[in-house]
Amino acid sequence: MGVFWSRGYHGTALPDLLRATKLSRGSLYAAFGDKHALFLRALDRYIADALARMDVELGPRRAPIDGLRTFLAGYVERTSGASGRRGCLLVATAMELAGHDGDVEARVGGFFKAMEARVASALARAKAAGELAAGVEPASAARILVCFVEGLRVVGKTGPTRTTSQATADALLDRFIK
Amino acid sequence: MGVFWSRGYHGTALPDLLRATKLSRGSLYAAFGDKHALFLRALDRYIADALARMDVELGPRRAPIDGLRTFLAGYVERTSGASGRRGCLLVATAMELAGHDGDVEARVGGFFKAMEARVASALARAKAAGELAAGVEPASAARILVCFVEGLRVVGKTGPTRTTSQATADALLDRFIK
DNA sequence: CTATATCTGGACCGATTGGTCTAAAAATGA
DNA sequence: TCATTTTTAGACCAATCGGTCCAGATATAG
Secondary structure, eight states, rough: HHHHHOTTTTOOOHHHHHHHHTTTTTHHHHHHHOOHHHHHHHHHHHHHHHHHHHHHHHTTSSHHHHHHHHHHHHHHHHHHHHHHHHOOOOHHHHHHHHHOHHHHHHHHHHHHHHHHHHHHHHHHHHTTTTTTTTTHHHHHHHHHHHHHHHHHHHTTTTTOHHHHHHHHHHHHHTTTBO | OOOHHHHHHTTTHHEEEEHTTOOOOOHHHHHHHHHHHHHHHHHHHHHHHHHHHHHHHHHTTTTTHHHHHHHHHHHHHSHHHHHHHOOOHHHHHEEETTOOOOOHHHHHHHHHHHHHHHHHHHHHHHHHHHHTTOOOOOHHHHHHHHHHHHHHHHTTTTTHHHHHHHHHHHHHHHHBBB
């Protein structure tokens, strides 16, 4: 997964995958069948990990605003410095393949929808608790936050500092809460 | 430019470039020297176009809020439907190459800085005119908007409708103005 | 220890990559 | 019209791509 992560699909050659998996050429093809299939597996795992993390951060056991704070803080962390320069498998894949590869497009689109749903539900809980500023609609605020964090991943490729990104994320969230 | 645009750097092969430029192999190498150099030229033009457009949209001759509205509307247009699926040369390049290619990284980083500066200056003018909501800091609001529009380009790869994106952008801007 | 099943490195394949070079065509100028 | 320069198409190159295949090493079983 890590190889695709930092080099992209086209940028990752078979020797890279062999080195990363410590598998022989034959075993790799026996196990996964295909570079494309292997990539899809990696992408699926990446998506599952991300959604699982969001389920913890934004789940019903946590106070919604707190959850959103740590959710954003996680993105800030992952988009700063070296981690930021490493990038994001999902965003890179979206830009590189989503337009030409149906399998990929479905997964990427599904991920954004799932992410938006989780954020929206946290915002809805916050609204129900009266913690949202006047006029904030959970559905559209969720779309805003999704765009924002994915944009963070993009600009994170040319390393802004962690404190700057954190301040930016805080400023955005402050626009939504009381 | 268009070829790199929709296929990325690694995804674009020499024959694609020959077809697109209507040049022979020899002439292309005589004129540009290198695939990498040609790509940098395309990227520079793309950046220059984008900044020129922003200079018009956000320039001092226009009312700042109006300018921001059309600026956002332009991004909404470009990230919806077929144009959205085509993607953005800059974002795709950032994800694909910024981590490994110093020339690219400098250009991409410079673009984000320049864009942020233009948005921030429009916001500052709006603030001076008393059109911003209380507590909105032009500098951090500009960073938010940059992340947002670049995020739009990412999620735009898996086509949300134009009206949805437009509503989302409006909702965000409404958080900043009085 | 032998027989069998599994796995492994790496030779090998045709296709394609980015890049060079040349012979002929086209354009130019006198 | 002829000589010179420029441009062209495409043959050609080594390297690398994703993918197949097999001989030998290794592990397992009896």
